[in-house]
Amino acid sequence: MDLAARLRAAIPAEQVLDDPAVVESYLQDHAEWAEFSRAAVVVRPRDTAQVRAVVELAAQLRVPVVPRGAGTGLSGGANAIEGCVVISFEAMNRVLEIDPVERLAVVQPGVVNDDLRTACAALGLWYPPDPASAPWSTIGGNVATNAGGLCCVKYGVTRDYVLALEVVTGRADVVRLGHRTAKGVAGYDLCGLMVGSEGTLGVITEITVRLLPGRPAERTIAGYFDSVVAAGEAVRAVSASGVVPSALELVDRHCLEAVDAWKNMGLSTEANVVLLGRVDTPGEDEARTVLACFENAGATWAAVSSDEQEAEALFDARRLAYPALERLGPVLTEDVCVPKALVPEMLARIEKTAAEHDTLIANIAHAGDGNLHPLLITPIGDEDAKRRAQAAFEDIIADAIELGGTVTGEHGVGLLKRGGLRRELSPAVLELHRAVKAALDPWNILNPGKIFT
């Protein structure tokens, strides 16, 4: 009996897909360049028991299991492994509970981030983690990659909101990790260990997240700068001022030009670098402080936006940067994170790298926490350009490590950053990773080969 037939004996047959044309659409995430192989089969479980049955069979047969949310990942973490079972969570997409007093929500892994946020907002509550993929990406994927976003400069990343998880382990046990209470230190933080483990330590089947009261009103401060050095000085000044912005985004000249070429917004004629800050503490003080930081750092223009629509228009330029650049060719998104004060230095090095390898590299950055997204664009089908971009990619990773940074701030290691991880972590730390992996997944069936080999 082949794998699909065995799976159809274990869970309802219609949830097991092995039509090659269907399986084809589950083989990769959004990571440019990341390899992927042929999955044997895709399953779409409806509940935890079905996930457990799949993992149990996979464990018996020593077949790799690749959990998959919406496939919006940027490192190849959800890419198929030869002969694997892809577990797609699209049919486990229910918000199970929202409790306004305990301020928590319980969701299935396939719930789309924005759907959870909308459901919370209807009750005057807020789930902060806001990756740029929020309209499509799922909470399960967000947890597996410990996704960041725009507001994490003030409100933290996904890990900071995960209270508890239900997980199917590598031994096909269903376990509950973490706690529903506001605090809890009973035993090791295995819940936290699962967050960001990219499906290699367990398959997440239910997620309990902490919520905040409804999002406070924000003010937007925009600044135009001639140079990344001036913009970087503004970022440093904001950090030193004691204001913690609820967003502090940087958009560079290449992005502005691409957006202008597409939408004709006229941004690139006015600025080389745009900084967009948001603040949300009641009162005018924070906005005034950020504005002064921008002006003192040499902004050629800076203002506090007086209305929400105007502010949204400014953030549109940030949001449009990625699709605008994609019009020029496939975009490989980098994700290094460096100490905040070194953002200008890192941007300068990226500029040098772009020139050295004759590669177009645009930059958007969560500047407030030093998380840069260099975007490497290569014309379709230009293999030589791709080789040059690959070399640039490696240089960016090396520079980030040299500056005391990390190879991945929020996208995860997946396949693309495995080499970077080996450079960033010491052999002893990699050995600890292997020991933990072997302890929790003794048959090496859970997304094997991701993060490290």
Place this chain on the structure above:
Amino acid sequence: MDLAARLRAAIPAEQVLDDPAVVESYLQDHAEWAEFSRAAVVVRPRDTAQVRAVVELAAQLRVPVVPRGAGTGLSGGANAIEGCVVISFEAMNRVLEIDPVERLAVVQPGVVNDDLRTACAALGLWYPPDPASAPWSTIGGNVATNAGGLCCVKYGVTRDYVLALEVVTGRADVVRLGHRTAKGVAGYDLCGLMVGSEGTLGVITEITVRLLPGRPAERTIAGYFDSVVAAGEAVRAVSASGVVPSALELVDRHCLEAVDAWKNMGLSTEANVVLLGRVDTPGEDEARTVLACFENAGATWAAVSSDEQEAEALFDARRLAYPALERLGPVLTEDVCVPKALVPEMLARIEKTAAEHDTLIANIAHAGDGNLHPLLITPIGDEDAKRRAQAAFEDIIADAIELGGTVTGEHGVGLLKRGGLRRELSPAVLELHRAVKAALDPWNILNPGKIFT
């Protein structure tokens, strides 16, 4: 050659203590009732290399290692194991770096919590975790137990502030876990795994913590209530209002009476239960909302404190509760955490338990996050009272679990809550704990027998 002699060959002789009278003072923490044994020797290393040398020798000889901060723990986590080496961090107490732009501090594990907070405050920065032991307890101990405190209802627990750790592993490797950057997802969150692992997975030798800008000014709201049910309703109302207080503490009648008997503050004639709230968002709105919550829940008196001295006097009653109760006999501090809405139910059950087992149980509680500290007082030398109190202790644990809570909100498992942990976690989860422990500490030398056996 005996252990002390071997250690004196490995690190400077004067840092190895084996005078029984000296060793005696390193054998236990503040956990009433927790067993402890004789340590073979105490070492006071001055740097990471010396810690590594000690762990290496311990690994060779298969001798248990017990790391120790100030010994203020309340679960027996730092208690000596027969024949062990106690590593005391009192000589590793330097603040190595405070960076106002990156907003982080790097400290040795023996730095006292209040000393770090004072050093940060001098630079306009704030390290939020504020366990009641802050004047004495060390950052290393705080990290090992994932300490909470008063302000964690708004600002989170120790784990939320630990960016990176230097750790000596069970194989005597020195490793760096986590990152100095604001974000980072390169590999498993082994840094987070170490936090709260009570010295069983590694010996922490350096800690990098995230800081916040200087603490905002607070307003204090006090409320007197006739019953725990009314006070519980006020807590529920605050949570539902969308205000996140920076502290929300409950002090019950037994505490008020003990404080009055000692300091004659006259509190117990005015209230059966006192709630103390603090808020820190600029403006009057939050204080007004909390006050309304108190009043609508039936407070017999409630007011926003108009000056800081008056507010401090109110918090004195909370701070004095523990020493006031200690005047009546040894105090065993419980640490259950339940869903916020169930605080009144839990308090009612504790009252019933106290009556059933004829045991004096006072309560202070971080009510805002459902973390209760029932204080069980037994007259010195009264063995029968101690047996009754032990039975009450078990009942409290059982009730907390039944209400969906945890056996330890912030003090850790240590020795006292090992039974509770077995009740709270499923066998499969305990098995994961054992697998992780075996993976990271293959010779079982790191604080063995703590958390689980």
